[in-house]
Amino acid sequence: MQSSTEPSSADIVATIGTRGSPLALAQAHEVRQRLADAHGLAAERFAIRVIKTSGDAIQDRPLYEAGGKGLFTKEIEIALLAGEIDLAVHSAKDVPTFLPDDLWLSSWLPREDPRDVFLSLKATALADLPAGAVVGSSSPRRRALIARLRPDLKLASIRGNVETRMRKLENGEADATILALAGLKRLGLQGKANEILDPHTFLPAAGQGAIAIETRRADERANALVAAIDDRDTEVAVAAERGFLALLDGSCRTPIAAHCIVEGERIRFRGMIITPDGREAFEAAREGARGEAAALGADAAQEVRAQAGEKFFTLFAGA
Template sequence: MTNYSTQLTTLNIATRQSPLALWQAEHIKARLEQLYPDLQVNLVTMVTKGDKILDTPLAKIGGKGLFVKELEQALFDKRADIAVHSLKDVPMQLPKGLTLGAYCQRAAPTDAFVSNQYASLEALPKGAVLGTSSLRRQCQIKAYRPDLQIQSLRGNVGTRLSKLDAGEYDAIILATSGLQRMGLDERIRSELDVYISLPAVGQGALAIECRAGDEAVLSLLAPLNDDPSRICLIAERALNKHLQGGCQVPIAAYATLDEQKIELWLRGRVGSEDGQTLLKAERTIVLTGTQVEQEAQAERIGIEVAEDLLNQGADKILAAIYAAKQ
């Protein structure tokens, strides 16, 4: 007996073909099949523009939104019913007609230090070469270790690890959650403290995109929502949206929820690429009322932290970065 209102017999999931994206899609497929044994779930695999252009930093070719556009087109064309994303890759403004139908329980949000020679960021010698594709990581690590050489690193998880193993870098920084999902925990030498490298908006969380108004699909996805994660992620995305930030700019935001006190703590940062300037702001709020009211409060705190950063000059830092991309 199925427990969703409109009888769906099949559900198609749009996914990139990278190993991590396939793991994420398979993970959601397995959860849906467990919830709805009568439902046939299929993967619709595709290669995105972000997967094809590997020789240019993301910031110069349009940011991480390049990883989702083809998947969104599959939703519009009805070749797929849902798309599974790493939330940190999802632009703040969704195309009209699409919505995030589920925020799944967040995994580790931290950045992982990976090296074959050194145990931690602190252990790297002066002048060591550190690889990352993220301006957010770059600006925060440069602020902490200005003596390091930070070089661009693109490709899927396996490609990046291969470049490290080939000796192109002394160390690289990857998302902890991605390595753990791929069963590569042993490659993590240490996790960066959020004091050093505050995570990206949505890092560690999976989100499921679908057509707005598709009540059958939205009903089916409802059990995959994790309310505490959702509250935190709404706050982080509200901050980024108010800063008019894309996915590939030096903006960091990390929210945590004390479920006993129902207290939300949001920290935000904006930094210059050279690490010379690193702006910080934070707020806490005790959430009250219904879930809808709490989500509105989470959105409001995101805007307040963004306003604090703007008052410190975040708009000038971001404008300079956007101008450099032209």
């Protein structure tokens, strides 16, 4: 189930658990380097351990058909709870809103650009795709937003890491796809993007672009290590977005989008839920003090839930 990318050593300060995709490894190495710099240590003193997750193993169907969120974190959290690793590195958008009692998201890296991008070998922008063109995505949010903006396009479910999905475009399995700009930038592939999508019309996923570090609540040593690299603005922004998710059954089945901008002591938040066919969208916005981020996100969720009515969640969220 697991393998190590580095030999064990008595000099190891902490072991970092991560998925094994190129993007996940890039994120883990960034965390390692930041920890090394913050504590004046060699990067090699922080070991990286690759853990294969259920989400990595399932490639034949959309993740919401296999149980939804948590598929990219479950096995890593098991290793963390067992003391096999000292900290876990996650893409924040993969982390369920509710964690095991003994674990918490203790630190955040500075957030990368949260926007989505359009990639295609046949068009320079989403608006330029011809009617009937196939856009590949397995994300309910992206599929719903594409259907809302371009109901004349066809949708196909494609999965895999960034490189795999780009290769599927080259193989003609789809005419275009949508990916996170943050992932492309971390892999040095941002030049592959044809168009950066405007968040006003293509609202990002909650937590997109943010790297979360998970530790055991009672592990004072690990918590002290990661506290040195915590980015408070990212923590505040994602608190609002996860507060929105928590009240809306933020599973992989539900098309939900949320984005928070931190401006000094103030935040601006916008959240949305969309029917899978893109025909209806319900949204709410909030502004307030950064200390109220989670509460503002939750309050926006209550408004959106009231707008949509419970039928949205019975007819669409479980569809």
